[in-house]
Amino acid sequence: xxxxxxxxxxxxxxMGNDKSIKCEQNLGHDTMYWYKxxxxxxxxxxxxxxxxxxIINETVPNRFSPKSPDKAHLNLHINSLELxxxxxxxxxxxxxxxxxxxxxxxxxxRLSIL
Amino acid sequence: xxxxxxxxxALNIQEGKTATLTCNYTNYSPAYLxxxxxxxxxxxxxxxxxxxxxxxxxxxxxxVTFDTTLKQSLFHITASQPADSATYLCALCxxxxxxxxxxxxxxxxxxxx
Numbered sequence: 465x466x467x468x469x470x471x472x473x474x475x476x477x478x479m480g481n482d483k484s485i486k487c488e489q490n491l492g493h494d495t496m497y498w499y500k501x502x503x504x505x506x507x508x509x510x511x512x513x514x515x516x517x518x519i520i521n522e523t524v525p526n527r528f529s530p531k532s533p534d535k536a537h538l539n540l541h542i543n544s545l546e547l548x549x550x551x552x553x554x555x556x557x558x559x560x561x562x563x564x565x566x567x568x569x570x571x572x573x574r575l576s577i578l
Numbered sequence: 579x580x581x582x583x584x585x586x587x588a589l590n591i592q593e594g595k596t597a598t599l600t601c602n603y604t605n606y607s608p609a610y611l612x613x614x615x616x617x618x619x620x621x622x623x624x625x626x627x628x629x630x631x632x633x634x635x636x637x638x639x640x641x642v643t644f645d646t647t648l649k650q651s652l653f654h655i656t657a658s659q660p661a662d663s664a665t666y667l668c669a670l671c672x673x674x675x676x677x678x679x680x681x682x683x684x685x686x687x688x689x690x691x
Contacts, residue, residue: 468621499681507622507667507681519676554621563610563677564629569621 467491470555470570477545478578484541485573487555495519496538497556497567498530507554513538514561542575550577581605582682584668590688597658599685601651601668606680608670611644613653616665616684625666626653658689 468489477483489496497520498510512520516532527543538555552572558565585600601611609630614622628635628644628651635642641654655662665684672678 504683505665506683509678509680512676512678520678556621561677563671563673564627566612566624566627567622567679568624571619571621 466570468555468557468568468570470553470573472573473571474574474576476576476578479545479547481545482541482543483545483575484539485553485555485575487538487540487570489536489555489557489568491557491559491568492536493557493568494535494560495558495565496532496535497558498538498540499554499556499569501552501554501572503551511538511540512561519561545575545577547577550575582668582670582680584666584682584685586685587683588686588688590690591658593658593660593689593691595658597655597662597687597689599653599666599668599687601653601682603649603670606649606670606672607646609673609677610671611642611651612669612671612679613640613642613651614667614669614681616667622667655687660689660691663688 470487495514497512501507511530513532529541532538554572555570556567558567582603612627613625616622626642639656643652665686667684668682669679
């Protein structure tokens with residue numbers, strides 16, 4: 465059973481398009497995250513949600529809009545895709561917001577902008 | 579400025595030896611520090627967590643130390659095996675307002691048979 469699953473695994477699209485990435489966790493966790501990993505493998509937090517409420521919103525263009533319909537799901541919608549958006553996007557979850565919790569990551573969505 | 583650095587981008591060691599990976603940070607006061615393993619094409623996998631008031635943590639062949647004076651964590655893999663080859667990431671938990679993890683750039687470890 466996959467704990468944190470993301471779809472799609474690969475996404476190839478043209479500049480200017482709008483796309484969504486979906487994430488689901490079956491761990492019963494309260495907190496979910498989106499991270500971006502660039503070509504140099506640097507993993508940077510974008511957003512975190514706790515019980516469907518936005519907690520962390522890093523300096524991310526407002527073309528990126530997360531949505532959490534329930535605490536098991538956190539989707540990411542990206543408008544007007546740009547070349548610089550090409551990266552691997554990881555979803556993660558943790559038991560709650562307290563700092564000592566391990567994060568469980570999905571296997572990533574590889575986004576390529578043509 | 580705030581920075582997290584992991585020693586070398588790549589580290590090659592002989593099977594059976596101890597691998598030591600370094601995580602140095604500046605201008606942070608982390609309450610927690612975590613280590614993750616990442617294999618190609620996969621998401622990071624949690625390995626160990628250490629709190630600011632702990633000096634050392636162990637789990638099987640893994641050992642983590644945390645020196646808040648030196649602002650450094652060391653991650654050791656004893657009796658290393660080729661299957662330990664992966665990228666290892668350290669992550670600091672900051673508490674400015676809310677808990678947030680900042681990741682280092684990782685060290686790619688290769689254990690040679």
